[in-house]
Amino acid sequence: MKRVMAFILSAIIMVGVIPQPVMxxxxxxxxxxxxxxxxxxxxxxxxxxxxxxxxxxxxxxxxxxxxxxxxxxxxxxxxxxxxxxxxxxxxxxxxxxxxxxxxxxxxxxxxxxxxxxxxxxxxxxxxxxxxxxxxxxxxxxxxxxxxxxxxxxxxxxxxxxxxxxxxxxxxxxxxxxxxxxxxxxxxxxxxxxxxxxxxxxxxxxxxxxxxxxxxxxxxxxxxxxxxxxxxxxxxxxxxxxxxxxxxxxxxxxxxxxxxxxxxxxxxxxxxxxxxxxxxxxxxxxxxxxxxxxxxxxxxxxxxxxxxxxxxxxxxxxxxxxxxxxxxxxxxxxxxxxxxxxxxxxxxxxxxxxxxxxxxxxxxxxxxxxxxxxxxxxxxxxxxxxxxxxxxxxxxxxxxxxxxxxxxxxxxxxxxxxxxxxxxxxxxxxxxxxxxxxxxxxxxxxxxxxxxxxxxxxxGQGQVPEEVPGIEWEPTKYYTEAKLYKTSNEGVVIDLNLYNIATSPPQYEDDLTVKFFLDLSEYASVGIDPSKFSTQIYYSQANAKISSVMPWDKDNNIYYVEISFPDEKLYARTYVQFAIYNYQGKVWDSSNDHSTSKLTNTYKEIDNIPIYKKNVKVYGVDPSGEEEILYGDVNTDGVIDAIDLGLLKKYLLSMDEDTISIKNADLNQDGFVDAIDFAQLKKILLK
The missing domain is CATH 1.50.10.10 (Glycosyltransferase)
Structure with missing residues (x-):
């Protein structure tokens, strides 16, 4: 019997076939x-x-x-x-x-x-x-x-x-x-x-x-x-x-x-x-x-x-x-x-x-x-x-x-x-x-x-598990800020603007933030908002700051806009800026939309909204209107039910040159079956 088995094994080796066990x-x-x-x-x-x-x-x-x-x-x-x-x-x-x-x-x-x-x-x-x-x-x-x-x-x-x-x-x-x-x-x-x-x-x-x-x-x-x-x-x-x-x-x-x-x-x-x-x-x-x-x-x-x-x-x-x-x-x-x-x-x-x-x-x-x-x-x-x-x-x-x-x-x-x-x-x-x-x-x-x-x-019977986190994600926008300094004349703000663009990483331009003020106390004593001073104290991204401009003049709501016209931004952009008035009236920040929640410690502040191409992508303005945060965006290339606010936010974060989904089919039933993103962006941004 041993000789027979030896012969069989020898024959197997000669033809190069080795039986492999199933574990x-x-x-x-x-x-x-x-x-x-x-x-x-x-x-x-x-x-x-x-x-x-x-x-x-x-x-x-x-x-x-x-x-x-x-x-x-x-x-x-x-x-x-x-x-x-x-x-x-x-x-x-x-x-x-x-x-x-x-x-x-x-x-x-x-x-x-x-x-x-x-x-x-x-x-x-x-x-x-x-x-x-x-x-x-x-x-x-x-x-x-x-x-x-x-x-x-x-x-x-x-x-x-x-x-x-x-x-x-x-x-x-x-x-x-x-x-x-x-x-x-x-x-x-x-x-x-x-x-x-x-x-x-x-x-x-x-x-x-x-x-x-x-x-x-x-x-x-x-x-x-x-x-x-x-x-x-x-x-x-x-x-x-x-x-x-x-x-x-x-x-x-x-x-x-x-x-x-x-x-x-x-x-x-x-x-x-x-x-x-x-x-x-x-x-x-x-x-x-x-x-x-x-x-x-x-x-x-x-x-x-x-x-x-x-x-x-x-x-x-x-x-x-x-x-x-x-x-x-x-x-x-x-x-x-x-x-x-x-x-x-x-x-x-x-x-x-x-x-x-x-x-x-x-x-x-x-x-x-x-x-x-x-x-x-x-x-x-x-x-x-x-x-x-x-x-x-x-x-x-x-x-x-x-x-x-x-x-x-x-x-x-x-x-x-x-x-x-x-x-x-x-x-x-x-x-x-x-x-x-x-x-x-x-x-x-x-x-x-x-x-x-x-x-x-x-590996008999085994299959790969899911790998969450490799799919596309929209850009995440938010601001965090703190009061660096307050005085009777004004405020100095430390601000971080975040645009976490990860799918894929990309620099973004046309991003701005608005910092809102309630100047009722100045209007009551006849102080002209155009007399306020604004200044960028520090910015590696060459930030620019506007003068104080009206938002809702009847209600004395104003804002300053911080922009980055010469730079593209990624992930975190730090700016230190100041707003001052030297006309004798004591500054009161407690009624200012963007300052009221600030402390001397950094925290996320939704009252300092972010805009991309003048469309709000994060935060709350003085009207109380938020960007819409809910939607059903799948990863299969089809958006079944659209929350237009969320979709607008998604589209603003995307470069249409990188989008591969074509052949738009814009129906009248509230659903978009297949999206040409560039075309839809034009419709939404009108």
């Missing part, structure tokens, strides 16, 4: 499918280009739409690297190839769990960008943005207006074999994935992959990354490109090149290679050996791959809580990537120790750790609330807003893997402690693959 429900410690879906969503938050926001993340919008103009090319697209906005070469190319590899290995899971459309969209955005960056066979642009300058800016990418240099380009005299190899791998895998979906696009990807690979092989050398990404050796990336071009074409020349590159690294004969790092932005040898273990008939590669995995299972340092610890920066990303590698190997071999390893590490990352928290943002009941990420934070440090990034996060950065706990399982949830809270393309790349594998083997 019991009691092994489902977490909703792995939910974590899987969220890990993909992170890339939509890091999307760069004019089409940012044309996905599920509606708090993102077009950004960096002039990338490449300094070299006369359209280099828009791609992805922001981490919580910054530079498009660094090596981590972007490596992440793209890793994500494509994940899809290649677990395509059935992506499809079954409904994540294929999202992942393919992301991969195409990567590949389209790489092809833009390769305008001819000896030129590959691979970094846009100056990291030193970029890191001095804290604010949403949509508001970043400085010129972004095309910082690095690979040429024959300044090679970048590593970025060329990784990008070629991503494009080659894409050609395989797309072969039956869009043969023309697949062929285009393969052509670019071959040309990029040949460029990298012909002109040898490492890319650059300022002080942020300093590559060690380019040969592993060229091997990575070789392997995937072999898989895509079947051309043995590419496998021969792998052997030649191995020899260059002194990995020849039967010698072992201490491959103890793991798959990441500067090191793809782990992926190389895992693929060679199944593609090559040279047993050396299987020995190297299995020694590598044994090191991670049994010999690497481990935190007290059980996390495998490779490096102090990006602690969680390494065991996440290693889990992906071992799950791929499990898929090929069926040896349970590889599955067990992956489960132990992913379970730690998802919450089975001393802190009882997930290190994936938005997953579980307890997760990092303050990832180091400018777009999700949404605050703008510097004028006009002068906000502080540690004031809170405006958005949940769903799916982002943070650096995580240290060697002692300690985690500091602080946006400024970026060793713990950093995120990145490279961090999530291995995680996506690992969670695809976990979903395949432990």
């Amino acid at each position: 019991a429900a009691d092994n489902q410690d977490f909703n792995y499918v939910d974590a899987f879906a969220k890990s993909i969503l992170f890339y939509e938050a890091n999307w760069c280009g004019p089409d940012a926001g044309n996905n599920r993340i509606k708090w993102r919008g077009p950004c960096h739409i002039e990338d490449g103009k300094d070299v006369g090319l359209d280099l828009t697209g791609g992805f922001h690297d981490c919580g910054d906005h530079v498009k660094f070469g090596l981590p972007q190319c490596a992440s793209a190839s890793t994500l494509a590899w994940a899809y290649y290995e677990f395509e059935d899971t992506f499809i079954e769990k409904g994540q294929d459309v999202y992942m393919l969209n992301i991969l195409k955005h990567f590949c389209d960008y790489f092809m833009k960056c390769f305008p001819n066979k000896t030129t590959f642009y691979y970094q846009v943005g100056d990291g030193d300058v970029d890191h001095q800016y804290w604010g949403p990418p949509e508001l970043q207006t400085y010129d972004r240099p095309t910082y690095y380009v690979a040429t024959p005299s300044n090679p970048g074999s590593d970025v060329a190899g990784d990008a070629a791998a991503a494009l080659a895998i894409m050609s395989i994935i797309y072969k039956d979906r869009d043969s023309e696009y697949a062929a285009k990807c393969l052509t670019y992959a071959k040309d990029l690979y040949n460029f990298g092989m012909t002109y040898r050398g490492n890319s650059k990354g300022q002080s942020y990404y300093l590559p060690s050796d380019y040969r592993d990336e060229l091997m990575w490109g070789s392997i995937w071009l072999y898989v895509a074409t079947g051309d043995k020349t590419y496998m021969d090149n792998v052997d030649k590159l191995m020899a260059e690294k002194n990995i020849g004969g039967d010698n072992m290679f201490n491959d103890h790092w793991t798959h990441c932005w500067d090191y793809v040898l782990t992926g190389v050996f895992v693929k060679l273990a199944t593609l090559s008939d040279n047993p050396k590669y299987r020995r190297i791959a299995e020694d590598h995995m044994d090191y991670w299972q049994n010999r690497i340092r481990t935190t007290p809580g059980g996390l495998k610890y490779l490096d102090s920066w990006g602690v969680c990303k390494y065991p996440a990537a290693e889990s992906f590698v071992q799950l791929v190997y499990y898929k090929e071999t069926g040896e349970k120790k590889y599955l067990d390893f992956a489960k132990s590490q992913i379970d730690y990352i998802l919450g089975k750790n001393p802190n009882n928290m997930s290190y994936v943002v938005g997953f579980g009941d307890k997760y990092p609330k303050y990832p180091h990420h400018r777009a999700a934070n949404g605050m703008l440090e510097g004028p006009p807003a002068d906000e502080k990034k540690d004031a809170g996060m405006r958005h949940i950065l769903y799916g982002a893997l943070v650096g995580g706990a240290d060697i002692n399982d300690k985690y500091i949830d602080d946006i400024n402690e970026y060793v713990y809270t950093e995120t990145g393309l490279d961090y999530n790349a291995g995680l996506v693959g690992a969670l695809a594998g976990m979903s395949k083997y432990f």
